[in-house]
Amino acid sequence: MFSLSTFLDAFWPLTLAARYTxxxxxxxxxxxxxxxxxxxxxxxxxxxxxxxxxxLWVSYLRGVPxxxxxxxxxxxxxxxxxxxxxxxAAVVTTAIVxxxxxxxxxxxxxxxxxxxxxxxxxxxxxRPRDTWTRIILPQAVALSIPQLINELxxxxxxxxxxxxxxxxxxxxxxxxxxxxxxxPLEAYLAAACxxxxxxLCLAALGRWLEHRMAV
Amino acid sequence: xxxxxxxxxxxxxKYYGDFHALKDIDLSIPPGKVTCLIGPSGSGKSSxxxxxxxxxxxxxxxxxxxxxxxxxxxxxxxRMSRRKLRQMRSTIGMVFQQFNLxxxxxxxxxxxxxxxxxxxxxxAEAMERxxxxxxxxxxxxxxxxxxxxxxxxxxxxxxxxxxxxxxPRLMLFDEPTSALDPELVGEVLNVMKALAAGGMTMVVVTxxxxxxxxxxxxxxxxxxxxxxxxxxxxxxxxxxxxxRIQSFLRTYHERNVI
Numbered sequence: 464m465f466s467l468s469t470f471l472d473a474f475w476p477l478t479l480a481a482r483y484t485x486x487x488x489x490x491x492x493x494x495x496x497x498x499x500x501x502x503x504x505x506x507x508x509x510x511x512x513x514x515x516x517x518x519l520w521v522s523y524l525r526g527v528p529x530x531x532x533x534x535x536x537x538x539x540x541x542x543x544x545x546x547x548x549x550x551x552a553a554v555v556t557t558a559i560v561x562x563x564x565x566x567x568x569x570x571x572x573x574x575x576x577x578x579x580x581x582x583x584x585x586x587x588x589x590r591p592r593d594t595w596t597r598i599i600l601p602q603a604v605a606l607s608i609p610q611l612i613n614e615l616x617x618x619x620x621x622x623x624x625x626x627x628x629x630x631x632x633x634x635x636x637x638x639x640x641x642x643x644x645x646x647p648l649e650a651y652l653a654a655a656c657x658x659x660x661x662x663l664c665l666a667a668l669g670r671w672l673e674h675r676m677a678v
Numbered sequence: 679x680x681x682x683x684x685x686x687x688x689x690x691x692k693y694y695g696d697f698h699a700l701k702d703i704d705l706s707i708p709p710g711k712v713t714c715l716i717g718p719s720g721s722g723k724s725s726x727x728x729x730x731x732x733x734x735x736x737x738x739x740x741x742x743x744x745x746x747x748x749x750x751x752x753x754x755x756x757r758m759s760r761r762k763l764r765q766m767r768s769t770i771g772m773v774f775q776q777f778n779l780x781x782x783x784x785x786x787x788x789x790x791x792x793x794x795x796x797x798x799x800x801x802a803e804a805m806e807r808x809x810x811x812x813x814x815x816x817x818x819x820x821x822x823x824x825x826x827x828x829x830x831x832x833x834x835x836x837x838x839x840x841x842x843x844x845x846p847r848l849m850l851f852d853e854p855t856s857a858l859d860p861e862l863v864g865e866v867l868n869v870m871k872a873l874a875a876g877g878m879t880m881v882v883v884t885x886x887x888x889x890x891x892x893x894x895x896x897x898x899x900x901x902x903x904x905x906x907x908x909x910x911x912x913x914x915x916x917x918x919x920x921x922r923i924q925s926f927l928r929t930y931h932e933r934n935v936i
Binding site: 590597 | 731733767771774778783791792841844882
């Protein structure tokens with residue numbers, strides 16, 4: 464039988480654990496945006512070497528499962544003499560994986576702008592710096608909002624993977640809860656509800672941002 | 679009104695890969711006059727126009743604005759520095775077929791942008807000058823609108839205001855009315871006529887033969903990358919000698935018979 468009280472009791476420990484889910488995915492996307500911007504600059508560069516670096520970065524991080532990358536980072540860092548808590552390995556992995564997708568989102572948004580947008584700026588005598596900050600980036604960022612929110616939602620869900628290296632986030636906490644109560648269905652259903660609530664909030668945030676930045 | 683520029687085009691050649699797009703073009707564009715470039719599509723008239731502000735690089739020959747070579751330090755020599763090129767471009771206004779307004783800015787901000795970033799005006803002054811420029815093209819009641827909320831004709835008038843606000847000495851128009859619904863063409867042509875009457879040097883790539891006939895001081899006909907003829911509109915449009923011009927005009931007249 465489904466126990467409603469066990470189900471409801473599971474929410475408190477899981478909500479505490481949700482802090483780590485939000486920390487890993489939030490910090491992951493924040494760092495991912497910064498690294499992604501840098502990779503995007505390399506990908507759009509005139510230098511062939513820079514473009515190759517960007518292509519390698521993107522194809523490795525997109526082509527290898529995140530779980531495997533997480534394990535690689537987790538076991539690699541101590542080998543090269545970096546001893547950090549599991550949470551750091553989790554954030555680093557999330558950030559670099561996110562950066563690969565984000566750089567592609569931004570590259571796509573920038574290339575989607577009509578050539579005439581830049582030509583109008585060049586024809587008027589604008590500097591490249593102003594052309595980027597005033598004309599290209601504001602439009603590219605607005606265009607990329609739906610995809611960035613999509614990526615953020617994917618990251619929140621993918622953060623369940625970091626449970627395998629021992630970070631006590633929602634999924635790990637629900638496993639612990641199931642072990643203590645011998646009621647796995649209630650524990651995992653509570654976890655499902657929490658993920659859903661978080662992601663519905665993010666989707667709402669996305670719609671609000673899209674509306675605000677509509678051009 | 680600032681002084682109007684002259685343009686000298688000498689033996690200009692342009693290739694796209696193997697395709698010879700402009701062949702030894704020679705053309706004098708006198709100051710304060712309107713020159714229309716006409717010809718079939720793919721004849722090179724837009725490419726030639728875009729060579730004048732070096733938006734398109736020409737491969738050989740010279741394009742001189744008021745006697746000053748644009749794009750290269752010396753004929754056939756090193757590329758000119760980007761700073762010098764920007765300086766020259768800032769005195770040449772350009773209007774595009776697709777308007778190319780910046781969609782994330784209002785009409786007034788579109789016009790003010792160049793004044794702020796290129797001329798270095800403070801925001802308040804740039805917005806004030808933008809308002810005046812928009813007033814001159816009859817859009818003082820549309821200044822706060824974003825381009826998406828304007829008709830094609832209004833957008834193109836904003837684009838003209840954006841170029842004119844920079845006090846250019848030369849204006850380039852690349853098929854300014856080709857993307858417009860027929861009933862909106864007139865308002866844009868009227869703004870261009872007013873500009874011409876004010877003594878601006880204008881180079882206009884157009885399919886509007888009426889505009890060429892009534893406003894242009896000279897008409898240049900291009901075909902397959904060659905400059906076939908340059909003359910006063912009355913001569914070139916009414917009594918063309920070259921069979922290629924005759925055939926082009928015949929097609930044009932047939933298409934415009936109701």
